Amino acid sequence: MYKFLILVALFTVAAADSYKAEEYAPKYEAPVTYAPQPYSFGYEVQDKESYNDFDRAEKSEGKVVTGSYRVVLPDGRTQIVTYKADENGYNAVVKYEGEAKYPEYKAASYATPTYTTPAYPTPAEY
Numbered sequence: 001m002y003k004f005l006i007l008v009a010l011f012t013v014a015a016a017d018s019y020k021a022e023e024y025a026p027k028y029e030a031p032v033t034y035a036p037q038p039y040s041f042g043y044e045v046q047d048k049e050s051y052n053d054f055d056r057a058e059k060s061e062g063k064v065v066t067g068s069y070r071v072v073l074p075d076g077r078t079q080i081v082t083y084k085a086d087e088n089g090y091n092a093v094v095k096y097e098g099e100a101k102y103p104e105y106k107a108a109s110y111a112t113p114t115y116t117t118p119a120y121p122t123p124a125e126y
Contacts, residue, residue: 036062063087075100 058067
């Protein structure tokens with residue numbers, strides 16, 4: 001039995017000696033960087049059923065991105081954002097068109113509950 005344990009220990013030491021962590025360590029390469037590519041896109045949504053009404057447009061010319069978006073707010077106004085993003089950061093101009101409209105406030109009215117006294121039978125009615 002002892003010979004077997006010694007033999008196993010000997011093989012373990014031999015296997016550990018042949019293992020080199022450097023061989024199995026992950027190798028990382030420098031990330032690939034690409035030159036900025038020009039692009040342009042835009043979309044518009046007008047869905048009366050769901051009350052969605054908005055659009056967006058954006059274009060890039062190298063390192064400068066310009067665009068705008070418009071959305072109809074729940075209060076009836078239209079918010080328009082025009083922006084420019086470049087090496088100086090993100091700069092936006094926000095405008096509102098229209099006037100906010102809110103529904104007229106109506107106080108909730110609830111019927112006053114009425115309670116009646118239960119009618120118990122008299123002993124003669126039993």
